[in-house]
Amino acid sequence: MLTDCLRSQYNLVINKKKAYRFCQELGVLHSQRKKQVQHPRRLARNHTITGSNQLWQLDIKYGYVAGYGQFFFLADMIDVFDRTIVGYHLGSSCSAKSVCSMVKRALEQRIAPGAAMPIIRTDNGPQFVSRAFGELAQQAGFVHERIPPKTPNMNAYIESFHATLEHWVLRKEQFETFDEAFHAVEEFMDFYNNRKMHGSLARRSPADFMAWVSEQKPDLTRFQRAV
Structure with missing residues (x-):
């Protein structure tokens, strides 16, 4: 804007870089504002997960309600050990x-x-980099890790769940109402947690696997995850 004013009022042949240099030499530039980071970013790093409630992966998935021509949102979180x-x-x-x-x-x-x-x-979505999420992490006392951009493999467990949900529910059904869509997703959540067998859980559902671990207290070495 200063460059345009100089051109307009004084008919100077000048570009914005030269105008900046003159301001710098005259010492009239304001110092740049420093970005205040309320909650520092912690990059995701490798962990060896040996039990439940050590690492949760959180992400957001979109679905479509054809009857309204609108999207709906699913924010969900998976325990990488017991799924x-x-x-x-x-x-x-x-x-x-x-x-x-x-x-x-x-x-x-x-x-x-x-x-x-x-x-x-999480990834770096606006919900996860928000002040509200940072304050929750601080108040609740959990560590919030964020994966680098374009590295969905670092959130592979929740991404895999979303691919399963897409295949079995979102791609197969056409929803006319939001209630219809929500009911279908909730039914699948119940099936996934309580009845769907996982090869990585010794062919048990997550609920059965947790009950087996609680009652039998087996050696869990073979179920460790490097994430």
């Missing part, structure tokens, strides 16, 4: 507040008072 979907939010929108409420409920349901908090890993 349980520990919490999810379904809605026609998905704000940071909604995601925080879902995470808070999951922590209350899965983590006993005084027990160690899980690491929660």
Whole structure:
């Protein structure tokens, strides 16, 4: 804008780089504002997961309601050890507040008072880089890891679940209403957590696997995950 003013008022042949250099020499430039980072970013790193509630992966998936010509949102979170979907939010929108409420409920349901908090890993979506999510991490005491851009393999467990959901529900059914879509997703969540057998869980569902671990207390070495 200063360059345009100089051209207009004084008929100078000047570009913005030269105008900047003159301002620099005259010492009239304002110092650049420093970006204030309220909650520092923690990059995801490799972990060896030996039990439940050590690492949860969180992401957002989109579905389509053909009857309204609109999308709906599913924010969900998986425990990478026992493959349980520990919490999810379904809605026609998905704000940071909604995601925080879902995470808070999951922590209350899965983590006993005084027990160690899980690491929660996400991508860099606006809900996850928000101040609200950073404040929740600080208040609840969990570590929030964010994967680098274009590395969905670092969130492979939740990405795999979304591919399964897409194949068995979202691609097969055409929804006329939001209620119809939400009911289908909720039914699949119940099936996935309580009845779907996983080869990686010794052909047990997540619920059966957790009950087996609790009752039999087997050697879990073969179920360790490097994530």
